[in-house]
């Protein structure tokens with residue numbers, strides 16, 4: 001079940017529309033060019049997870065595209081309106097994804113902005129653990145680690161609506177005996193998954209744990225779940241670090257995860273057909289910590 005709310009000049013705090021009926025014009029540039037930005041947030045345990053971080057990232061993505069955006073207060077109000085209607089149908093405890101979309105809209109007019117709340121179940125979100133983790137393939141992203149700096153028009157690090165490449169990568173993985181993908185630069189740096197951030201953990205001979213993620217300078221999205229996982233790790237006394245990471249680092253790790261807002265932390269158990277371990281204790285700390293942080 002879904003609830004849709006549009007933010008319009010007449011209804012800046014949102015007005016409900018029927019998500020089962022057409023609502024966009026065929027000339028809307030979200031449809032014709034994928035020209036816009038979005039965010040996906042998790043609503044769980046009665047709270048919107050990392051609301052401010054998502055709104056900040058939405059604003060950052062919009063700035064990168066030179067896209068005027070409604071004020072954060074209007075997005076907050078529209079989310080509350082949509083969640084209120086969602087709960088009337090789905091019940092108070094229901095878990096949901098909240099998608100915020102900002103499109104450049106119809107040429108010559110102001111943008112198109114909407115909130116879509118949809119039910120998710122934890123089993124659908126599939127918290128893959130060390131025994132049923134993800135098989136992942138490494139895929140060449142087709143540019144080197146310095147491209148994001150050199151070519152800002154690539155919009156690296158912005159969460160744009162142009163996700164056709166990301167979806168193609170996941171289809172490629174699924175047609176090659178895998179569940180998901182991890183992008184690697186043409187010069188061999190680990191980036192991110194098509195819809196997730198990458199985390200790895202290393203345990204030293206003395207038992208000290210370090211949690212690492214690729215460096216943002218490569219143009220990956222700054223993940224809200226990665227940031228939350230770092231807080232969990234710091235509270236557990238682990239050390240933290242940012243890349244550069246290579247495929248060899250993934251294969252040598254004591255745990256590799258794909259993390260994102262709805263799925264949270266999914267363990268990776270093979271990379272390009274090679275089994276990788278995922279330390280169950282490290283997995284437990286991460287998953288329980290992320291859940292408690294909600």
Ligand SMILES: Cc1ncc(COP(=O)(O)O)c(C=O)c1O
Nearest residue numbers: 195196197221223224225260261
């Ligand atoms: C390309 C990409 N990287 C990383 C992430 C993870 O971001 P977050 O943890 O904020 O959901 C996503 C989420 O959809 C993504 O699409």
